[in-house]
Amino acid sequence: MSESPSTPDSIHTDAFLARLMRDQLKLSIACALCFVVALVALPLLNYFQPEFMAQRIYGFTLTWLILGVLFFPFVWIISYIFIKRSIALEDAEAKAAQDGLTK
């Protein structure tokens, strides 16, 4: 591959690009949804369930504990999953495209 930078013709089709973008976007949106749901839900819980969110846990109120501490590891987990999957996805795409060339 390295001697010849030219790429297989199969990747210069609309179908290939559409699939590529769709797969990547699906993964991104799935991860984004977990995050957005949490971002939308927390103010709503504060709004409609103030007593529940104000209960004390180790001195923190529940809502303070979530926002001030627990939110950070939650986001790390999402990003870790995303990066693992997205690198695997890219490898699979590259392999598929190159296999298309040899066939």
Added chain:
Amino acid sequence: MNALLAAAGIDPWIAICSLVTVVITVGMGFWTAGKSKSAGDFFVAGRSVSVGWNASAISGEYLSAASFMGVAGMVMLNGYDALWYPVCYACGYLFLLLFIAGPLRRFGAYTIPDFAEGRYDSPVFRKIAVCFVLFIGFFYTMPQMKGAGTTLAYIFPGLHYSVGVIVVGAVITLNVSLGGMKGITLVQAFQYWLKVFAITIPIFVLASVVGHYQQHLEANKTAQETVATAPAGIERKSLPAKAPKDEQWIAPFGSLTTKAVDTAIKAAKTPEEKAALEANKKPYSLLYTYSLIIALVCGTAGLPHILVRFYTNPDGVAAKRTTMWVMILIGVFYVFPPVYGVIGRSLMPELYDAIGSKGTDKVVLELPTLLAGRDYPLLGSVLSGITCAGAFAAFMSTFSGLLVSMSSALAHDIYGRMLKPDSSPEQRLKAFKWAAVIIGVVSVGLGTQVEKLNINYLVGQAFAIAAASYFPLLFMSVWWRGMTMKGAATGMLVGGLMALGAITLTTLSDVYAVQSLADFWVANPLVRILCEQPAIWAVPLSIILMIVVSKATASTVPADVRMKMLVLHAPEALGLKQEYIKEHEGLGGH
């Protein structure tokens, strides 16, 4: 010497720590200046920075005076609602990671204007895109300058606020015009670790003496509790009248998000008017919260001085790994500033009564001196010196980063591409240095005007402008093939400029106390909220305009859009970038 310092009210330990930070930073700048030779080196550090270095450097640049001083000050002042700032500053990176970081790096360009031009083959669009580097940049430099003025006024009690702004502005401007970004990468990475050290060590020591985070939080009673039950060993000082009440402070929808309505209630004449406003208070407050979240999350993904860093990753995979590490590094940091705010509320409530640079924004700097009252006078001074050093690292690194990206925009885009396209690399380097000086001077001038405003609030405003301009541009350009240059430009300009206008209006009316505007805000609290936090309407507006105008001008979609999209999305292993460049050279393109 000591007697002299004491007479002036200066604590020698605090002064020494700060001085050492400045000397090391400037020294590293000069030391690396000799190493950065070519223009490429100067702009994006030769594109060869490892993931660890780059993540530390991005974090170092990102953790500004707002993070180091502003978050603590705002949590102390407004309580729970202010927590959205650190959380969204850190978590906004997720959007960047999910939608923008990888594709942008694969496309390969020095700056966002480069991307705008490359994606739409339009030099005109570059000129439009450049403007927002400067708009966002200046809004972002103002709070850094406030941080500088506040810190110097704390170290040298007699010093006027604006003197601090001028001194720090001059030092950093000199440093940037001599070192460029290669120097900055090393300095920024060092400064991240300095900042983490400076925010964590003092608070661990302090909390072990005066009581822990959750104990001080517990001392504030919620609306559901009848009496405040401070844990054993926690002694609170009585709060001044200006401070928010416990149940408002610890709960959501407190003084930050209800300020506009509260002001209107105070001015209301009839009980009916008051009741109507009271009924609206909580819904408006929810609206404010969501708008703030949108501004901070989307804004992080559109900050020009952060995005330029992604081009220093060797490839798209490294760009993603870097973003992951940045989120961990800054997430760890952001747990701590609110602790200063919470303990400050219990033990240093006198800051509520002070205004400008003497107010709650300096709680991080001053809180360690509480140890002096607990029989550890020397330790208190040393730790206070350490937090001052961290504050210096914070505003110096962010201001440097902003100065580099704004000067690059001026030198690389406006001078190099528009004014004098045939300029030599030496001329451009010279232009970069002059641009740094010009922008430094303007930033100092603006910085002297904002003493009254909260550091964190000002940074949030810069995020809102980025959210309404660059974020839609990047997001839509990366994921939608049907975008046209006209659509992108219209959306970015209208959304961005309207957000900029709304924010400038509120900022001006707060800084200069414009009576007619103040009356208008009182009469229309909802408009005030939507102007103060415009993201909730400006971001959708920008995206809708992009779609509508692009559909209307669908015939002008770039001819080779499929190739561009392939470069953005196809794995780098396929070598499409090289092919793309060859094709363009073959056509005699740019």
